[in-house]
Structures are given as C-alpha cells and as structure tokens.
Amino acid sequence: MGINERHLDILADYVGARLRERAERPGLTMPARLPAWLKSAEHRAEILRVIGRLRASLTP
Template identity: 50%
Template sequence: MPLVFRFGTGPITDPYFNVPLWLQTETRHGLLWAYNLEHLTLIGQYVQAPLRERPPPSEAGCTMSFIARLPAWIKRAKNRTEVLRAVDRMRTSLVS
C-alpha cells in the first residue's frame, strides 16, 4: 500500500478502505498521522535521530522512501520537540 501524504483540511483517510486513521493529532504546523505503531515508531526514530543518513537506493530502482516524503515541517530540527510530543501523545492513545 503506498504511503500518501496529503495536504488540506479534514481527517486523513486510508486510501484503500477510505476510513479515517486513528493515529492523528494536530500540531501548530500541520496534521501528523501514522498507519500503525510501527509507522509511528519509524517517524519518531527519524525525528529523534541527530544524524539522518539516507539508505542506499535499492536494486529495484526505488530511491524515495516514506521518510523522504515526510512534510518539511516534520523534518525540521526546530520542530523536533513538538513532533516528538505529538508522537508520544499518539502512542499513549494506543495504550488507553
């Protein structure tokens, strides 16, 4: 299933089932969402990393990972604290 980052208003929906995703939270920069806990963990690890290295291109020719498709506001170091707080909020919503 392709990861599609949409901009605009309204809740983000699953492209296959067309139902709203549970893991969504609003920040002052935009809407942060994830498909599942694994996706949320990968976003958190990327944002938290002090050195963000790109993986080598695969043999299949795919050179763009879902990390490369993240909105710029998520990748900016100045927004790191706010994005990590949003990731933690979504993670705790799974527990409760």
C-alpha cells in the first residue's frame, strides 16, 4: 500500500464517520486541517464517491 492509498483511506474514514472524536492536540492532524466543505455531512456521499474513483485510478 503506497502513501497515496493510505491518505485516501484516512480521508475516507474521516469523511465517512458519522461521529468524529477530537484528537488530544486538535488542529495538528491532517483531517483537522481539511476545509469545512469537505468535512460537511452534506457533501459526504459525493466526496466518498470521488475518493473511490481516485482509489480506482491508482496504479497497482
């Protein structure tokens, strides 16, 4: 698993989570620095669909 695939996994887990717990040091994690529109539940389905397309485009 390459670094790009790991990043997509992290993004998919974060965006797909219905309940997000705060880290001990908020603001210092990659998901905490994501733009608000990307973290919005309103866009969840579309973002997960795009992450799936990106994952499919990765070369093995």
